[in-house]
Structures are given as C-alpha cells and as structure tokens.
Amino acid sequence: MTAHYNPHALEPEIQNRWADVDAFRTELPADAKVEDTFYCLSMFPYPSGYLHVGHARNYTIGDVISRFQRMLGKHVLHPMGWDAFGLPAENAALKNGVSPAAWTKENITYMRAQFKRLGFSFDWSRELATCHPDYYRWEQWFFLKLYEKGLVYRKNAVVNWDPVDQTVLANEQVVDGKGWRSGAPVERREIPQWFLKITDYAEELLASLDELPEWPEQVRAMQRHWIGKSRGVALQFDVIDPQHLLTEQTDTSLQVFTTRPDTLMGVTYLAIAAQHPLSTALAPNNAALRLFIEDCRHIRVSEADIATLDKAGIDTGLKAIHPLSGEAVPIWVANFVLSDYGTGAVMSVPAHDQRDWEFAHTYGLPIKAVIRPTDAEAADVSQGAFTDLGVLYHSAPYDGLTSEAAFEQISHDLKQANKGEQHTQFRIRDWSVSRQRYWGTPIPIIYCETCGSVPVPESDLPVQLPQSVTFDDTGSSPLKRLDAFINTDCPQCGKPAHRETDTFDTFMESSWYYARFASNNNPHTMVTPDANTWLPVDQYVGGIEHAVLHLLYARFFHKLMRDLGLVSSNEPFKRLLCQGMVLAETYYQDLENGGKKYFNPAEIDIERDQKGRIIRASHRADGSTVVCGPIEKMSKSKNNGVDPQQLIDTYGADTVRLFSMFAAPPDQSLEWSDSGVEGSFRFLKKLWRLVMEHDPKAAQTATKTWTSTQQDVRRKIHHTIAKTTDDISRRYRFNTAIAAIMELSNTLQKMVRTTPEDHAVYEEGLRSSVLLLAPITPHICQRLWEHLGETSLLLDQAWPKVDEQALVQSEITLVVQVNGKLRGKILVNPNDEQSVWVAAATAEPSIQKFIHAGQIRKTIVVPGKLINFVVT
Numbered sequence: 001m002t003a004h005y006n007p008h009a010l011e012p013e014i015q016n017r018w019a020d021v022d023a024f025r026t027e028l029p030a031d032a033k034v035e036d037t038f039y040c041l042s043m044f045p046y047p048s049g050y051l052h053v054g055h056a057r058n059y060t061i062g063d064v065i066s067r068f069q070r071m072l073g074k075h076v077l078h079p080m081g082w083d084a085f086g087l088p089a090e091n092a093a094l095k096n097g098v099s100p101a102a103w104t105k106e107n108i109t110y111m112r113a114q115f116k117r118l119g120f121s122f123d124w125s126r127e128l129a130t131c132h133p134d135y136y137r138w139e140q141w142f143f144l145k146l147y148e149k150g151l152v153y154r155k156n157a158v159v160n161w162d163p164v165d166q167t168v169l170a171n172e173q174v175v176d177g178k179g180w181r182s183g184a185p186v187e188r189r190e191i192p193q194w195f196l197k198i199t200d201y202a203e204e205l206l207a208s209l210d211e212l213p214e215w216p217e218q219v220r221a222m223q224r225h226w227i228g229k230s231r232g233v234a235l236q237f238d239v240i241d242p243q244h245l246l247t248e249q250t251d252t253s254l255q256v257f258t259t260r261p262d263t264l265m266g267v268t269y270l271a272i273a274a275q276h277p278l279s280t281a282l283a284p285n286n287a288a289l290r291l292f293i294e295d296c297r298h299i300r301v302s303e304a305d306i307a308t309l310d311k312a313g314i315d316t317g318l319k320a321i322h323p324l325s326g327e328a329v330p331i332w333v334a335n336f337v338l339s340d341y342g343t344g345a346v347m348s349v350p351a352h353d354q355r356d357w358e359f360a361h362t363y364g365l366p367i368k369a370v371i372r373p374t375d376a377e378a379a380d381v382s383q384g385a386f387t388d389l390g391v392l393y394h395s396a397p398y399d400g401l402t403s404e405a406a407f408e409q410i411s412h413d414l415k416q417a418n419k420g421e422q423h424t425q426f427r428i429r430d431w432s433v434s435r436q437r438y439w440g441t442p443i444p445i446i447y448c449e450t451c452g453s454v455p456v457p458e459s460d461l462p463v464q465l466p467q468s469v470t471f472d473d474t475g476s477s478p479l480k481r482l483d484a485f486i487n488t489d490c491p492q493c494g495k496p497a498h499r500e501t502d503t504f505d506t507f508m509e510s511s512w513y514y515a516r517f518a519s520n521n522n523p524h525t526m527v528t529p530d531a532n533t534w535l536p537v538d539q540y541v542g543g544i545e546h547a548v549l550h551l552l553y554a555r556f557f558h559k560l561m562r563d564l565g566l567v568s569s570n571e572p573f574k575r576l577l578c579q580g581m582v583l584a585e586t587y588y589q590d591l592e593n594g595g596k597k598y599f600n601p602a603e604i605d606i607e608r609d610q611k612g613r614i615i616r617a618s619h620r621a622d623g624s625t626v627v628c629g630p631i632e633k634m635s636k637s638k639n640n641g642v643d644p645q646q647l648i649d650t651y652g653a654d655t656v657r658l659f660s661m662f663a664a665p666p667d668q669s670l671e672w673s674d675s676g677v678e679g680s681f682r683f684l685k686k687l688w689r690l691v692m693e694h695d696p697k698a699a700q701t702a703t704k705t706w707t708s709t710q711q712d713v714r715r716k717i718h719h720t721i722a723k724t725t726d727d728i729s730r731r732y733r734f735n736t737a738i739a740a741i742m743e744l745s746n747t748l749q750k751m752v753r754t755t756p757e758d759h760a761v762y763e764e765g766l767r768s769s770v771l772l773l774a775p776i777t778p779h780i781c782q783r784l785w786e787h788l789g790e791t792s793l794l795l796d797q798a799w800p801k802v803d804e805q806a807l808v809q810s811e812i813t814l815v816v817q818v819n820g821k822l823r824g825k826i827l828v829n830p831n832d833e834q835s836v837w838v839a840a841a842t843a844e845p846s847i848q849k850f851i852h853a854g855q856i857r858k859t860i861v862v863p864g865k866l867i868n869f870v871v872t
C-alpha cells in the first residue's frame, strides 16, 4: 500500500496516539540522578493570541533538542506555560471591552491548540499561567521573604506622568515623548516605589558569568556591560562660596567619582547634575538656574544620549578647592552629568575626557593637558581630548609616572590627606518593581497611618487581583479606584488601612517560572526539593532581545532562591541558545503624504525573467505595481509576517518544522521563502515514497556479506549518523544535519536493488534516516517507522549508533603522477603500508611506461590521495 503523503490526516492521528499514552508526561523516578535528567526550556510566550513564525522556530528548536535527548535515554523535562500579565491585555480591555482575564484565557486556549497542532512534546500537566493566583501567591510570598531579609525597600523614583489623563504611563505608552492617548508632553514625576536590591548581588552576578562557558559570549558581554563595574577613586572637593549664595546649613563637601585619578592635576572645573543637592540649594535665588533645571527635567538622559547631547550648562558662581593643589576651580551645573550615577558630580578634565572637552570648548573653560603618549613630548588636545593612558606631565610631583603607577600613588596620597579613597562603582541600579498598572501581581503590602508599611501576613496570601473591574478611557489602573480592594485593616494594629495598588513589574514572574515548572505546581511550596534534580536548566532557548534584563533578573532570582535555601545551584541556565530573527521580503507603495503602505507577501504576485530575477511585483487584488523593499525582520509595521497557521494548513506541521530547522543555523537569521518551504515539503514526499516503495520482506533472507557497492552505501549511512549526532548534540547545526540526511536519501534513491542484501542495506538506510529525522519531523517519521514493520513509539527508540566497522574503507583510489603529471589511478587497501601502495603503483602497466627502473629519484606519497614519482 503506497498511500500518498497526507499530513492533514496523518498528523492529528499521530498526535492522538501520543495523547492516548500521555507520552510527554514527565515522571522522575525516585532514584533518578542529575546526570540522567535533561531540562530543556524555551522561553514561555506572552499569550498575545496568535502564533508567529518566530514562536514556531523557537519552540521547534526546543522540541528537537528535547526529543533528541529523550532518544539518548535521558529523562526529559520540557514544559510550557504563559507569561500572562502585561499591558496588551489592558489595551484589549480598553479597546474591545473584554476583561483582561477573559481575553488572556481565550488567547491561551487558542495558542495551546496551535502548539499541539505543531506536535511539540510539552508536558502539559505542568502548564502554568502567571496570572493565576496559584502562581503569583508564591511571588508575593517570596517578595515578603526578601522584605524580611532587608533586600526590599521603598523610595521615590521618577515615572512618566500624563498631565491630561492624570495617570502614570508605562514606557511603551510614551510615544515621542507624548502620552499615547492624550498626546500631551509627558512629565517626570517622583512617586514612592518598591525596589529589589540587585546591587547587593552585582559583584556575584558579574563574577559568575565566568561559570557560564556555554552561553554566547555576546550575551555575557552585554550583561557585563549592564552591570558595569568601574574601579576608581571617590574624592572630596571643599566648596567655597565667595558670593554667599548658600545658606549656613548647606553641605560644602562635594564628592566625585573618577576612574582616572591619574588626571587629577588636569581638573579645570567641576560639573554637577541638575538634580544635585547643590543645584537644588542654589535654585531658589537663581532664575536662570531654575530654567535650566526645568529644561533638564524634560530630557530623558540615557548613557547613549549623552555622547550625542549638545553639552549645555550654567556657572554656579561657587568654587571648589582642589584636594592636592589647593587651587580653586569653578563649579558648573551640566546636562551631561547623570544624577543617579556615582555621586552625580564629575571632576572635569577636558584635556582627557571628550564630554568635558566639548563642554569646555563651548564655554571657553581652560583645557590643561597632563597625560602624554609614551612616545611624545606632549598630548595634542587642540581637536579633542586625548583619552588614552600614558605618562604624566604638568603634574608635579607626579611627573614621569605612568597612568597605572599614578592611579596608585594619587589614590594613596588622597587617602593620606583624608580626601578620598579607592572605590568600585557599579552602573547597575536597584530594580524598581512597582508598576502603576492593573494587570499584574498585587504587591502584598498594606499602609497604616500608625504602623507604616506592613507586609500582608503569609496566611492571607495570595492577595488576589480583582477580576471584575471597569476601565475608564484614560487607561489608568482600575485598582486605584476600587475601594473594595483598597480598604482593609492593618494586620498589626487592626485600624483601618489601605492596600498598595501598584502591581509588580512582569519581569518578576518570568524570573522564576523555570523553577516552578520543575516543582510541578506544588500547592504547598514555591520550589520543591526535588526540583534540584532538574535544575539548572540544561538548555534554555530564546530570543536575543532578552539578553540583558530577563536573563539578568532570572540569574538574580536564582541566587536569591539559593540564599533562601530553595535551590542548590548558583545559576539557572547552564547552556543558552539565542535564536536568530526571522526575516522576510517587504513590499510597499509610496503614499502621497510621503509615507509607505506595506503589503503582505501573501497578497503579491511576482513576475520573473528566465534567470529568476524579479521583473515586476504587483498587488493581487488590483494589479497595481508595488516596490520590492529590502528583506527585513518580520513585523507588524512592515506587514511582512507569515502566518504559521496558514502554512500548517497548506503543508502540515512537519514541513513547517523542517523548514525552520533547515533554512539556517538556529542562532542566525532565517530568511523566509515560499520556495524553501516548498522544497522541504518535497523532500518529505520523497522520503515517504522511498520508504513506501520498500518491501521489508525482500530483505529477510539477506546475509551479512556485502559487495563493495553495498559497503559504500553502508559507509554513507554510518557517516550520516555520525555527522548528524555531532551536528545536533555539540554544534546545534540542525541545518547541516538535515542536509546530510537529504544526501543520504539521494544515495538510497540511486541504489539498484536486486539481491536481498541490496534490500537490507536500503532498509538500514531508511531506518537510520527515519530515526535521525524523528526529532525534527516526528509525525511522518512515526508513520514511516510503522511501515518498516515496527509498532512501537518512535520517540522512545534509542538514537542510532555508528557502526565503526562500516566506516572503514576497504578500498580507496589513489592518483598516480609522474613528475607531477597524472599517469593513472590504482585501487589500494587504505590499511596497508605505504610501501605496498608504491609497489602496486610501480607494477601498474600504465605507470611503468613512464618510469624506468633505477631512475626514480624521489617518491612522494600523500596518504589517501596520491603518489608522485620524480624521475630523471
């Protein structure tokens, strides 16, 4: 029976078969050892309601790795859940009037079905959604444990304030500095917020990056930069106030942090941030300064902005006394100084720092060079700062010291003078976890007029998020108006009190879900002890956009959980694979207003010339010409997304899976192409035919004596097994593994099959191909497996082993040259001594003509390739 390949009938059938035996439920035997387990996790999705190709790729990668490890005999944990809190649910509520909870639930149902249709081997019994109280209660519990340990605090921090809608905006709701609904310029406001002390762990988060050799170096570098450790000196300048601008109470010692104490003798002014206490103290009597501070309030200064910012500032009239030279230098307020880095004040050395140079240049402040290149008399600072390390000059008594030596000497002298000392500064800030949003985990704190901030008692957890709420059209959090939620009694004194109405940053939920999966949603504890048999996650798969925040927060949480005795490892993710982007062609028409209207590739007809070059692209509906734009990341804005559901409907899940693994290595970007998908489909049809054509009975009487042609095919088979195994396990090069299997199928197709041995070798080739492809295209492979006479589930078969014997080549062809000219070819046994090959070559009549005994001056043998006789 050679039925046609019909994935639409076949795939659901196979999926039902898996479901019938609950094939993906993970049971961990009590005596299981850590080495026998494999935890494979793909970053859980936000349930936006539709699957995109990036998801399909991400989860196929994780699925292939999981199925492969299972065939290697590991106990595999491969869970899936939903990162279900977040802003889009609130937006949908505003737009369509559905509740965020109902919207989220519906999306989850739809996406779960799509995942099942793709045949992913998830253990659905461990499914979780972070918006469920069973989940977030443990987050609240954990937060309160951190509160007890002093790792949580509350302080004022800046938020985006929409003055028209009278509400706090999330960063995503600020578009070009304006509120997304009102269009009003956003203001910065300070309100009290909760923070987690991630800075307490900065040193360890940095150091243990070295324990992660199986992470991409790029990601580790990004984390290192984010943590930003700088070694330098914190020192004091005394402020003098010749014009009596300050009141008696003002602190007149000004602290700065510098990474370049070697440049200290080149300081020509000090610069402080607009929000620095000194500028605040001066502002009431200085209108110009007040204006300047106000201007600074509107610019959002990030580090990246500072480099390009037009440097501006204002002279305060105050002076600072240089701690070593005693010289007085002016103090300026400057827009390039960050208020929350270091001390919010900088000793400016315009000769050796570019920002300082630009500022000095603008305001005509002196530029004094004190560091020269090792091989020059002086530094040239006429066009810009000289920022390299070098040798000190104009810096008596430090002249002639190298920058490195001066770092030590000057910090030593400052310490002696009681003016400063060495200090390590981190760029990373504590993590503000408060969000003024509704759809998130309620922060479990109660405010009492008498007792202050009081934690919700453990027995009252979870603090449930009310589900029936009404949104007004500002989009502000309905919790803030919900008296039934807000009003409560103080757990300490019993008097009326009110609840915190902020919710947690949704990064909180994604920081520990991996540990929850390993705890099988245990209702009595956040993380079960046996979760440690799974942890750390052996393979984590996800997008590079999470290289900094998500991965850093999860690493932080893991260390917090470790220090609370919940997990026994130091790091959550042992090996990390960041999948590349999915790209596709773009098509557009120019609009009259200068904009572009983008069309989905599915609506475009393409005409090509004979060489396949595009002559014209047109919009199918009306035939109008469209412009072929560049290939870009699939996105809504470029309307170039491909709907995986459509592809599944056309080709089936296996083709989608095969194409996403074949088109590119997983960490590189993948260019979507219809012809590529077609090609993958064709290959599956061909494999189907090759197997269906085979009659297992024909091989039954085969002996194990192979002809050399059969040996060649067997060598190819086992070579393919070896390559595929290495490609998948060590290199994650699924594309080259698939290419090798395709090549093998070509070899099999060409095989002339007459004897039982021919059929046996052919069958060996088919069985190996089916086993090797099983993790990638599991549905078709299961059916083909059955055709090969098996009844068992393919997913529990052992991964094929290489027959080393089959790899041994019994004969190879050697090229024989005389004086570098090709004169013949001989067949030799590769295991023989080279002298035997040489003898065989000289015995060959076609060669003998060219060599005359006794005249061979030299014999060159390139093993496995050629023999060259040099004759005179």
Ligand code: ANZ
Residues within 6 Å of the ligand: 230, 257, 258, 259, 260, 263, 336, 337, 338, 339, 340, 341, 342, 343, 344, 345, 346, 347, 348, 349, 352, 353, 387, 425
């Ligand atoms: C004098 C100096 C001379 C500096 C020189 C650099 C080069 P990292 O490496 O990022 O830690 N700085 C300190 N606090 C600042 C703030 N709040 N806003 C803006 N800049 C600030 O950078 C530390 C250096 O950045 C410090 O060393 C200081 O400038 C500046 F040739 O001090 B330096």
Ligand code: ZN
Residues within 6 Å of the ligand: 448, 449, 450, 451, 452, 490, 491, 492, 493, 494, 495
């Ligand atoms: Zn109280």
